[in-house]
Amino acid sequence: MAKLKMNKTISGYHILMILSAVDFVFHVNEDLVIRDWLANEFPFRVDLDNEMEIISELHHSQWEEHFLKCVEQYYLDASHQERLDIIKISKKMILADDILLKSEHRLFNLLLDVWKERGVIEEDVSAIQYLKN
Numbered sequence: 451m452a453k454l455k456m457n458k459t460i461s462g463y464h465i466l467m468i469l470s471a472v473d474f475v476f477h478v479n480e481d482l483v484i485r486d487w488l489a490n491e492f493p494f495r496v497d498l499d500n501e502m503e504i505i506s507e508l509h510h511s512q513w514e515e516h517f518l519k520c521v522e523q524y525y526l527d528a529s530h531q532e533r534l535d536i537i538k539i540s541k542k543m544i545l546a547d548d549i550l551l552k553s554e555h556r557l558f559n560l561l562l563d564v565w566k567e568r569g570v571i572e573e574d575v576s577a578i579q580y581l582k583n
Contacts, residue, residue, distance in 0.1 A: 465561070467484070
């Protein structure tokens with residue numbers, strides 16, 4: 451996989467899309483969360499076809515590696531508040547279908563763990579207290 455340099459919004463988009471794909475089902479409620487986030491990030495229409503192509507060309511065995519690269523890219527470009535916001539949006543997105551799978555929870559926790567190591571998260575925002583399926 452080629453080394454990609456992404457801006458904050460594109461890396462955030464990749465984070466959310468991988469979180470939504472990890473259960474191999476893309477739910478409409480997840481799509482709505484991502485669209486709402488994009489509308490706030492991009493005040494104008496943006497073509498994300500290239501980004502979808504990059505994500506869709508990844509084999510599911512490559513998702514975690516790509517996800518972690520995106521988490522790192524987002525960290526480098528985002529403010530402290532933006533990092534907390536993407537955590538909240540990620541949590542909202544993985545809970546949007548009312549089913550939290552272990553695969554979604556694991557990736558979400560990877561995001562938290564990476565940023566906890568860097569001191570981004572002062573409190574434990576990972577208060578997802580249940581796993582379904």
